[in-house]
Amino acid sequence: MKSFEHMSPTSVQEAVKMLSVGNARVIAGGTDLLGIMKDGLLPTDRVVDLKAIPGLDKIREESGELRIGALARIGDLASSALVQQKAPALAAAAFAVASPQIRNAGTLGGNLAQKVRCWYYRDADRADCYKRNGSYCYAIFGQSELHALFDGAACFAVTPSDTAIALSALAARIVVAGPKGEREVGVDDFFIGPAVDYMREVALAADEIIVDVRIPSTWSAQPSVFLKAAPRKAIDFARGSVGAAVIGSPVIQKARISLGAVAPTPKRATASEAFLEGKRLDAATIAKAAELATEGAKPLANNAYKIRLTQGLVRQALTRLAS
Ligand SMILES: Cc1cc2nc3c(=O)[nH]c(=O)nc-3n(C[C@H](O)[C@H](O)[C@H](O)COP(=O)(O)OP(=O)(O)OC[C@H]3O[C@@H](n4cnc5c(N)ncnc54)[C@H](O)[C@@H]3O)c2cc1C
Numbered sequence: 001m002k003s004f005e006h007m008s009p010t011s012v013q014e015a016v017k018m019l020s021v022g023n024a025r026v027i028a029g030g031t032d033l034l035g036i037m038k039d040g041l042l043p044t045d046r047v048v049d050l051k052a053i054p055g056l057d058k059i060r061e062e063s064g065e066l067r068i069g070a071l072a073r074i075g076d077l078a079s080s081a082l083v084q085q086k087a088p089a090l091a092a093a094a095f096a097v098a099s100p101q102i103r104n105a106g107t108l109g110g111n112l113a114q115k116v117r118c119w120y121y122r123d124a125d126r127a128d129c130y131k132r133n134g135s136y137c138y139a140i141f142g143q144s145e146l147h148a149l150f151d152g153a154a155c156f157a158v159t160p161s162d163t164a165i166a167l168s169a170l171a172a173r174i175v176v177a178g179p180k181g182e183r184e185v186g187v188d189d190f191f192i193g194p195a196v197d198y199m200r201e202v203a204l205a206a207d208e209i210i211v212d213v214r215i216p217s218t219w220s221a222q223p224s225v226f227l228k229a230a231p232r233k234a235i236d237f238a239r240g241s242v243g244a245a246v247i248g249s250p251v252i253q254k255a256r257i258s259l260g261a262v263a264p265t266p267k268r269a270t271a272s273e274a275f276l277e278g279k280r281l282d283a284a285t286i287a288k289a290a291e292l293a294t295e296g297a298k299p300l301a302n303n304a305y306k307i308r309l310t311q312g313l314v315r316q317a318l319t320r321l322a323s
């Protein structure tokens, strides 16, 4: 690995200043960044380690919201009684991440900001992929089993984060700190697709840090679920996933459904959400909402299986919410 400088700020402001220099990157648990650096995927001269900043790992209820610091470990989210009670979809998504070792080191901020897992991007020999500043997408004519059904442009890599899908269903907001102070961004705007910028997955400037994730009381008090399909129970990234939350019983007033592993960002199933409003979750309604979830999908050569997989996950998720 190329040598780099390691900085250990003790405040967010100090960290932001350290990030303004050259190829500096935030490091939290290091479970993604260190692999990226070893493989030379992102030039890095300096890592700014957030772990010495006090208070960034707190999970608490404040102003009626569930608030989670960016340094909260994924394992702590999965086992937190507060998260299980207020945001069951997020606790389930955290539990579905990787393995106990990675959940014990990896943090919520890192899970949201991790780079894509496209097998071409991560292959040292494919330096000319668009996402590595090149001029080619291997997935378009290559092996596309893991790639996007929706919203692919130059790049078809899907968002790898399980927690992002649950947070999208829960209408979370991300608090970001930068040189001008803090700003809040809705989770669906935090993830950016390749049509906006295929080099970045999230709306973070180089000198910005995720400090907090907030789930509003409107959604945190409601039933929610997260389901994931992957070849193995541990270590595997999702081939499909769904986060779903509803307000109203037995008649649905509002629903939020977010799909994972089918788009470069969490993909809201807006046609299903609109269809569910004012309806009871009976078998016919659930079946129709599941079918609508993949409306507009445009499969590549090898990923059409994700359509039925995703519909099945939505059906299961809504069936659970109905019971
Ligand atoms: C074998 C394996 C299996 C995996 N399986 C899954 C899975 O099934 N589901 C899943 O969701 N994930 C999975 N992951 C990804 C894993 O969850 C992430 O590596 C982890 O969540 C990253 O957290 P971290 O704290 O270690 O981040 P780091 O590695 O420290 O950072 C990751 C990225 O986020 C940035 N970053 C970190 N914190 C912040 C912050 N506060 N503000 C701004 N930027 C920040 C870093 O600069 C870096 O670019 C897997 C990883 C591995 C290695």
Ligand code: SF4
Residues within 6 Å of the ligand: 116, 118, 119, 120, 121, 129, 130, 131, 132, 136, 137, 138, 139, 140, 147, 154, 155, 156, 157
């Ligand atoms: S899908 Fe994206 S990351 Fe993968 S080869 Fe194409 S441009 Fe590169």
